[in-house]
Amino acid sequence: xxxxxxxxxxxxxxxxxxxxxxxxxxxxxxxxxxxxxxxxxxxxxxxxxxxxxxxxxxxxxxxxxxxxxxxxxxxxxxxxxxxxxxxxxxxxxxxxxxxxxxxxxxxxxxxxxxxxxxxxxxxxxxxxxxxxxxxxxxxxxxxxxxxxxxxxxxxxxxxxxxxxxxxxxxxxxxxxxxxxxxxxxxxxxxxxxxxxxxxxxxxxxxxxxxxxxxxxxxxxxxxxxxxxxxxxxxxxxxxxxxxxxxxxxxxxxxxxxxxxxxxxxxxxxxxxxxxxxxxxxxxxxxxxxxxxxxxxxxx
Numbered sequence: 001x002x003x004x005x006x007x008x009x010x011x012x013x014x015x016x017x018x019x020x021x022x023x024x025x026x027x028x029x030x031x032x033x034x035x036x037x038x039x040x041x042x043x044x045x046x047x048x049x050x051x052x053x054x055x056x057x058x059x060x061x062x063x064x065x066x067x068x069x070x071x072x073x074x075x076x077x078x079x080x081x082x083x084x085x086x087x088x089x090x091x092x093x094x095x096x097x098x099x100x101x102x103x104x105x106x107x108x109x110x111x112x113x114x115x116x117x118x119x120x121x122x123x124x125x126x127x128x129x130x131x132x133x134x135x136x137x138x139x140x141x142x143x144x145x146x147x148x149x150x151x152x153x154x155x156x157x158x159x160x161x162x163x164x165x166x167x168x169x170x171x172x173x174x175x176x177x178x179x180x181x182x183x184x185x186x187x188x189x190x191x192x193x194x195x196x197x198x199x200x201x202x203x204x205x206x207x208x209x210x211x212x213x214x215x216x217x218x219x220x221x222x223x224x225x226x227x228x229x230x231x232x233x234x235x236x237x238x239x240x241x242x243x244x245x246x247x248x249x250x251x252x253x254x255x256x257x258x259x260x261x262x263x264x265x266x267x268x269x270x271x272x273x274x275x276x277x278x279x280x281x282x283x284x285x286x287x288x289x290x291x292x293x294x295x296x297x298x299x
Contacts, residue, residue, distance in 0.1 A: 004291040006142060007149050007188035008283070011156040012195030013248060014219065015207035016270050019044055021195055022152045025280045029148055032288035042150040045158075048097030052138040053154040054119035056097025059130050064117065065092050072110050078103040079110075087133040093119070124167050128177060131159065132184065139185050148287060149188075155181050156192070156251055164250050165243060168227035171250045178254035182263050189290070192265045193283060194255060195276075200248060201241040203270075208237060 008029075010022045026042035033040065043049075048056050060068070065083065069076045082095040082102075096114035099106055119130050135155075142149060159181065160174040182190060197203035208216045223243040224234040234243050255265050268279045 002290070003187065003189050004294040005148060005189045005191050005287045006145070007151070007185055007190040008287065009155045009190060009192045010150065010152050010195070011192060011251070012153075012270070013197065013200045013203060013244060015200075015203035015205075016195035016197055017276065018152050018195055021193065021268075021276065021280060022150055024277060025193070025284060026150045028281055028284040029150070029287060032284050033148070033291065036291065037146050038288075038291050039147040040150065041147050043152065045152040045154070048095060048101060050151075050154065051141075052135055052149075052151055053158065054093075054131060054134060056095065056100075056115075057119045058094040058096050058114040058117040059086065059088075059091050059119045059122060059126075060094060060114070060117045061090055062092065065094070068110065068113060071113075072107070075103065075106050075110060078106060086130065087137055088130055091130070093130075093134070120162060124163060124169060124173075127162055131177075132180060135181055136184050139188060143187050148291075155185075155190075156194075156254055157247075160247055160250050160254065164247055165223060165228050166226045168231055171253055174250045175254045175257050178251075179257050179261055182258050183261055186262075190263060191283065191287065192255065192258065192263060193280070194251070194265060194267050195270050196248075196267060197270045200244060204241055204244060205237060 008025065010018050010025065012018050022042050022044055026040050029040045043051065046055060065079075068079060072079065078099060079094070082099045083092045085091075086093045094114055094117075096111055099114070100111050119127060121127075122130065156178050159177045163169045163174045163177055164171065182192075208219075220236065220240050223229050223240040224236070228234075228246060229239060229243050232239065232242055232246075234240065255267075259265050266279065266283055268276055270276055
């Protein structure tokens with residue numbers, strides 16, 4: 001018998017409703033697991049406290065870290081509080097997003113110095129090295145617990161975006177990265193929920209219309225301005241949709257490969273809200289049944 005599911009990954013295209021689905025599934029899981037020892041922890045994309053992703057995290061060597069302490073002695077304690085040794089030797093991970101949020105007096109120059117070492121802007125091999133190490137540490141920490149973690153887009157969307165969109169690496173690189181992450185999480189019996197509108201381009205255009213201008217400018221700038229977008233001569237919303245089409249192809253190949261590795265994948269069409277809720281309820285019921293079959297978790 002497989003161990004019960006401790007990890008549900010919500011993935012999908014921009015505008016597919018990942019944040020909403022994460023909240024709905026977490027709420028349904030709490031209802032289905034009520035009266036048991038099993039907890040539910042939901043983490044949205046962009047959370048600077050994210051336990052498994054590298055959201056606004058700097059990867060700095062010891063010399064750089066010591067230089068920052070020396071340059072900002074008044075804020076040394078705050079810096080130490082958000083730094084932890086990486087499992088990559090000689091490197092500290094500094095959650096500068098948390099530093100910026102919780103320590104408003106920290107000077108912008110300090111945050112900018114850390115942002116220059118953002119893990120998402122490292123060379124691809126270094127980024128993969130840190131991502132895999134951080135991910136394995138997350139799996140180790142939660143593997144013996146009785147929580148189900150619902151994570152938004154940190155195992156497929158974000159890795160594929162770095163490898164394919166940022167660096168225009170061959171699709172095989174994205175596939176290997178995703179399957180490596182999912183293989184490393186095999187002890188958590190992960191379930192991938194992949195949300196897919198029938199018209200991803202229209203979904204993106206709706207997201208652009210609904211969200212603030214800074215978000216639109218950031219997303220379009222990233223998708224058209226990185227290596228894949230530049231190679232495709234992508235511009236504006238239309239160019240961004242073209243880049244997203246390439247990303248969707250890479251994600252589908254990664255999902256297919258993950259299934260051959262025994263990962264459970266649920267593809268959910270998002271055109272009808274009621275159908276999405278029904279699909280999420282079914283997934284929740286299956287996860288709860290797995291816990292019930294595995295152990296007596298009743299309180």
